[in-house]
């Protein structure tokens with residue numbers, strides 16, 4: 306494990322073996338965010354300097370690389386451990402962590418390399434924290450499901466806002482986006498869009514390097530690159546009652562003010578697109594064109610939160 310200072314009072318604890326991070330904050334109370342992967346054999350918990358005086362441990366999610374040393378660290382510090390109810394049961398039982406799915410090649414490779422999930426030590430969650438609740442020390446919990454059902458990010462108001470993202474996003478290989486593996490990828494995208502709206506200047510990730518300065522605008526730019534989603538709506542034959550296909554709804558999410566319903570004359574219209582339906586059922590959009598084109602490029606369209614473009618009839622087998 307190696308350590309570095311992100312900002313005064315924020316230490317990054319980096320575990321190179323699995324390239325992930327935990328953090329120690331020196332606030333009104335010393336706080337740990339996550340505890341790193343399981344130690345090898347009966348190896349030490351986190352080094353004494355990093356657990357000394359810790360009163361609060363905030364857990365982002367149940368995955369072993371974030372909670373592997375939680376049981377030992379909680380015992381060593383007698384800190385209060387906070388986590389969301391959606392992940393608390395798995396952490397308390399120490400059962401093998403369920404693995405997510407991925408629609409990306411990188412995620413599929415990671416899943417293939419990951420091997421069989423193994424149980425890790427059962428660990429406490431003393432307080433089940435809900436969305437928008439404040440923890441001792443001033444962290445604000447943000448329920449951001451998708452990577453796991455109970456995933457929670459934490460916003461610290463110091464230094465202009467520091468967002469502890471957990472795995473609600475990753476900043477790896479110079480790419481900022483949702484994590485490559487998720488239990489519920491559409492929910493992960495919605496959570497990412499929510500985070501992009503928050504006031505913060507620094508982002509600290511479960512995986513990848515921190516972003517210092519203008520981090521929120523980096524999130525918003527990343528969102529603009531990934532704002533098109535495809536959802537399927539089954540089509541059922543009234544005669545036979547059988548599912549005969551699916552209608553593809555291309556959803557344009559901008560994550561800000563309003564929803565523009567289909568056919569709204571004020572909304573930009575998708576006039577053509579190219580792309581392909583992937584084997585996982587997602588739509589991999591290559592190009593999309595809108596009319597009037599300059600509306601989309603100007604600030605007008607930035608007031609649009611959602612646009613559903615219906616009528617893209619995909620002959621896609623019902624899954």
Ligand SMILES: [Zn+2]
Pocket residue numbers: 366368452472
């Ligand atoms: Zn994870």
